[in-house]
Amino acid sequence: MLGESACTVEDAEEYFNLYMHAIKAIGESADINDCFKSQGVSIKLSSLHSRYEFSQFGNIAEELRAKLLELCHEAKKYNISLCIDAEESERLEMSLVLFEQLRLDESLSEWEGLGLAVQAYQKRALSVLDFVEDVAIRSKHKVMVRLVKGAYWDSEIKRTQELGLIGYPVFTRKSHTDVCYLACAQKLLSKENHFYPCFGTHNAYTFATIIELADKNHPGFEFQRLHGMGKSLYDYAISELATSINCRIYAPVGKHSDLLPYLIRRLLENGANSSFVNQVNDSDVKIEELVSDPLEKVKSLEYEPHPSIPLPRDIFGEERKNSLGMDISDSIAVSQFANDIREFSEKKWQVGPIIDGESFLDSAEFTEVVNPAHLENVIGEVSSATSAHALNALEIAHSAFTKWQNVSAEERAKCLEKAADLLEERMKELIYILIVEAGKILSDAIAEVREAIDFLRYYAMIAKNELNDWKKLSGPTGEDNFIFFEGRGVFLCISPWNFPLAIFIGQVSAALAAGNAVLAKPAEQTPIIAYEAVKILHEAGIPKNVLHLIPGDGWYLGKTLVPDNRISGVAFTGSTQTAQIINRMLASRDGPIVPLIAETGGLNAMIVDSSALLEQVTKDVLISAFRSGGQRCSALRVLFIQEDIAEKQVKMICNAAQELKIGDPIQLSTDIGPIIDKASIDMLTKHTEKISRDEDSNLLFKVPMDTNSYNGYFFPPYIYEIQKISQLKQEVFGPILHIIRFNKSQLNEVISDINNTGYGLTFSLQSRVQSQIALISKKISVGNVYINRNQIGAAVGTQPFGGRGLSGTGPKAGGPNYLQRFSIEKVVSVNTTACGGNIKLACLD
Ligand SMILES: NC(=O)c1ccc[n+]([C@@H]2O[C@H](COP(=O)([O-])OP(=O)(O)OC[C@H]3O[C@@H](n4cnc5c(N)ncnc54)[C@H](O)[C@@H]3O)[C@@H](O)[C@H]2O)c1
Numbered sequence: 001m002l003g004e005s006a007c008t009v010e011d012a013e014e015y016f017n018l019y020m021h022a023i024k025a026i027g028e029s030a031d032i033n034d035c036f037k038s039q040g041v042s043i044k045l046s047s048l049h050s051r052y053e054f055s056q057f058g059n060i061a062e063e064l065r066a067k068l069l070e071l072c073h074e075a076k077k078y079n080i081s082l083c084i085d086a087e088e089s090e091r092l093e094m095s096l097v098l099f100e101q102l103r104l105d106e107s108l109s110e111w112e113g114l115g116l117a118v119q120a121y122q123k124r125a126l127s128v129l130d131f132v133e134d135v136a137i138r139s140k141h142k143v144m145v146r147l148v149k150g151a152y153w154d155s156e157i158k159r160t161q162e163l164g165l166i167g168y169p170v171f172t173r174k175s176h177t178d179v180c181y182l183a184c185a186q187k188l189l190s191k192e193n194h195f196y197p198c199f200g201t202h203n204a205y206t207f208a209t210i211i212e213l214a215d216k217n218h219p220g221f222e223f224q225r226l227h228g229m230g231k232s233l234y235d236y237a238i239s240e241l242a243t244s245i246n247c248r249i250y251a252p253v254g255k256h257s258d259l260l261p262y263l264i265r266r267l268l269e270n271g272a273n274s275s276f277v278n279q280v281n282d283s284d285v286k287i288e289e290l291v292s293d294p295l296e297k298v299k300s301l302e303y304e305p306h307p308s309i310p311l312p313r314d315i316f317g318e319e320r321k322n323s324l325g326m327d328i329s330d331s332i333a334v335s336q337f338a339n340d341i342r343e344f345s346e347k348k349w350q351v352g353p354i355i356d357g358e359s360f361l362d363s364a365e366f367t368e369v370v371n372p373a374h375l376e377n378v379i380g381e382v383s384s385a386t387s388a389h390a391l392n393a394l395e396i397a398h399s400a401f402t403k404w405q406n407v408s409a410e411e412r413a414k415c416l417e418k419a420a421d422l423l424e425e426r427m428k429e430l431i432y433i434l435i436v437e438a439g440k441i442l443s444d445a446i447a448e449v450r451e452a453i454d455f456l457r458y459y460a461m462i463a464k465n466e467l468n469d470w471k472k473l474s475g476p477t478g479e480d481n482f483i484f485f486e487g488r489g490v491f492l493c494i495s496p497w498n499f500p501l502a503i504f505i506g507q508v509s510a511a512l513a514a515g516n517a518v519l520a521k522p523a524e525q526t527p528i529i530a531y532e533a534v535k536i537l538h539e540a541g542i543p544k545n546v547l548h549l550i551p552g553d554g555w556y557l558g559k560t561l562v563p564d565n566r567i568s569g570v571a572f573t574g575s576t577q578t579a580q581i582i583n584r585m586l587a588s589r590d591g592p593i594v595p596l597i598a599e600t601g602g603l604n605a606m607i608v609d610s611s612a613l614l615e616q617v618t619k620d621v622l623i624s625a626f627r628s629g630g631q632r633c634s635a636l637r638v639l640f641i642q643e644d645i646a647e648k649q650v651k652m653i654c655n656a657a658q659e660l661k662i663g664d665p666i667q668l669s670t671d672i673g674p675i676i677d678k679a680s681i682d683m684l685t686k687h688t689e690k691i692s693r694d695e696d697s698n699l700l701f702k703v704p705m706d707t708n709s710y711n712g713y714f715f716p717p718y719i720y721e722i723q724k725i726s727q728l729k730q731e732v733f734g735p736i737l738h739i740i741r742f743n744k745s746q747l748n749e750v751i752s753d754i755n756n757t758g759y760g761l762t763f764s765l766q767s768r769v770q771s772q773i774a775l776i777s778k779k780i781s782v783g784n785v786y787i788n789r790n791q792i793g794a795a796v797g798t799q800p801f802g803g804r805g806l807s808g809t810g811p812k813a814g815g816p817n818y819l820q821r822f823s824i825e826k827v828v829s830v831n832t833t834a835c836g837g838n839i840k841l842a843c844l845d
């Protein structure tokens with residue numbers, strides 16, 4: 001049965017009913033009482049629950065088991081088979097748990113039609129068969145195992161690289177998968193009391209090997225081919241070679257709209273160069289090559305993994321390592337993490353200014369730092385910097401600057417690389433602090449630590465490549481011209497609370513890499529993580545007199561430092577309003593004019609045209625608008641949907657939003673953690689009150705939330721329909737999505753309206769029309785354009801990040817031109833003829 005994963009409860013119900021209908025229809029037409037011989041149904045668990053994700057498994061397993069049991073009872077009634085299809089590797093553990101529960105369920109005894117698909121491209125394939133065999137033995141039932149090579153290979157590779165995991169869950173070479181397939185086949189055939197093997201293959205070599213491997217007296221197995229594929233192979237093989245062999249046709253059944261993604265996966269799988277189906281039709285491929293033994297091929301390989309698919313840690317080549325991630329769909333990794341962070345739960349941090357390496361912790365001045373998800377939980381105390389601290393730090397930094405500037409970029413880069421390694425070592429504590437101090441959910445906290453590490457390694461690399469040496473310039477003979485980058489002086493780095501580690505480290509490390517001394521001013525809400533970060537940077541070798549931490553009130557410290565001429569540049573990330581205040585303060589200084597690098601807010605839009613895939617849009621909208629509680633500058637604020645699909649699309653988005661879990665960010669199942677503080681809650685409440693009074697707007701949905709069960713700053717996602725983006729005067733920083741319907745003829749007007757907001761940070765387009773994609777990407781005036789994906793989570797070095805207009809000055813953070821803005825250029829011209837003539841010319845023949 002065709003079914004991509006369900007987006008909503010309604011989808012899942014519909015798929016359930018369709019499966020039930022199919023089982024009945026097939027069952028009633030069955031003319032033989034043998035589940036191995038009659039027709040069967042194959043189902044995808046992700047189509048039976050919209051949250052079939054490891055993080056949600058604790059909440060949904062029972063519901064899913066009950067649904068599956070119902071389907072199995074129906075299949076048992078007719079004695080037909082029901083196969084649990086294989087999906088992405090992060091879902092494998094869940095499928096096995098459910099399979100085991102079903103197979104051991106007494107009510108299904110005497111029915112052997114329960115099947116499971118096993119993917120040979122998974123490195124775990126043979127272990128999965130061991131597990132299934134064990135279940136077969138314990139349940140005293142044979143299990144139908146559909147052995148396939150696997151259909152999600154490309155996305156498995158991409159996901160693993162993105163997550164920075166140690167290794168791939170799948171083989172990187174086709175020949176390894178082929179060998180694994182044969183090893184699995186051998187195992188399946190040799191355990192004839194426990195397995196009824198079903199071989200899904202269109203490969204003549206695999207087919208022939210299985211026929212050779214199978215004992216002549218094997219009690220039963222079958223081949224399976226896809227409808228429309230491999231017909232000539234099987235027609236020939238069954239009529240000429242193995243007349244007693246069964247071949248089942250695996251036919252996708254479903255609605256037209258569900259067909260496309262399935263067909264594309266199949267086309268990619270079978271159209272791949274290494275696929276037998278592709279090669280058999282290629283007259284250039286010799287028959288010996290086509291039927292070569294994969295084991296021989298594997299044995300002949302010098303370097304076993306595919307050389308074009310580096311390990312996830314190595315995707316950026318020799319120059320920088322990808323940050324190490326954590327797989328939170330791996331039950332062992334998750335419970336290990338839960339165990340490891342226990343030691344921090346009792347810890348109370350005490351933090352304050354760090355000046356010249358000394359911490360100033362004035363207990364009389366301490367204010368509490370509170371977990372925004374549990375206001376009763378005081379996680380630490382901070383003593384804020386006074387203006388005396390700030391000016392003292394400035395004085396020391398100013399004196400230390402020249403020496404630091406003269407340290408080679410290579411040496412400076414080494415300190416950043418060391419800091420990256422230390423961050424990786426202490427990842428768990430940093431993740432924990434991000435959860436309890438900034439209210440980050442686990443996946444966001446992991447991503448944030450990784451982003452900080454990537455910033456450090458990326459800027460170290462740029463510093464070594466771009467800032468280390470004089471660059472010779474071309475010119476007339478008789479002189480040498482060189483250009484060189486130098487540090488500017490003392491940089492004031494002011495960061496926000498929403499990326500209190502990544503943005504904090506990003507700004508500070510860029511300024512340091514470029515040879516500046518730094519005063520780091522973290523947001524008031526998140527001093528603890530900043531304190532830990534500065535300690536790590538010092539430990540990594542950044543001189544203590546070069547980097548200072550001055551936590552405290554932004555307005556007060558800004559007023560103290562920004563007007564001081566010893567500040568040679570400001571790197572600021574935060575609201576547009578604060579950036580403007582700093583800009584004015586800098587402009588009114590009498591001294592040198594210095595750079596302000598400002599990264600600010602956005603009124604980010606997404607346009608969805610009628611060609612877009614509804615399910616994909618739904619997932620991307622929920623991530624873009626509500627991930628991190630909408631507290632990202634990149635978050636989606638205004639969604640434009642073409643009228644023709646608006647009704648269905650809006651309904652799907654609202655229904656899917658219903659499934660979002662608001663709660664304690666330390667729980668793996670939480671999608672949306674707290675809002676940062678009371679002031680933000682008040683601002684969001686004010687916005688909802690104002691917009692509710694507006695005649696041109698309409699509340700479409702509000703995610704249900706039981707306010708009594710929390711003692712934290714929680715605010716549920718809201719979805720409003722409005723008429724014009726101009727109804728929003730400024731960024732609303734939280735989980736509030738505004739939807740506008742548009743007529744196709746108004747597309748140009750929509751683009752102008754978005755551009756006219758004056759902001760220009762992120763934008764996403766959902767369309768399958770190439771000309772539309774090219775046109776809109778060109779016309780839209782923003783810093784980061786995303787096509788057919790969500791619009792958050794820019795990756796360092798891959799998606800350099802930053803906006804224009806009211807959204808920022810540029811250059812892009814995590815981009816190749818960022819460090820240069822923290823530097824100043826010097827050109828040296830040497831008259832090489834000054835002492836006695838032009839030797840170069842004189843030496844010519
Ligand atoms: N474009 C980006 O890359 C990006 C990234 C993250 C956050 N943001 C933006 O940041 C905002 C959320 O962060 P926030 O609430 O912490 O922003 P904010 O402007 O209130 O504060 C940011 C920082 O500025 C300091 N500050 C405040 N007033 C100051 C002053 N007068 N002088 C000097 N410093 C001052 C604060 O203490 C804090 O450290 C949102 O608008 C978001 O869009 C932008």
Ligand SMILES: N[C@@H](CCC=O)C(=O)O
Binds near residue numbers: 499631632633793801
């Ligand atoms: N760089 C982050 C956003 C930073 C602002 O909050 C992203 O791409 O989501």
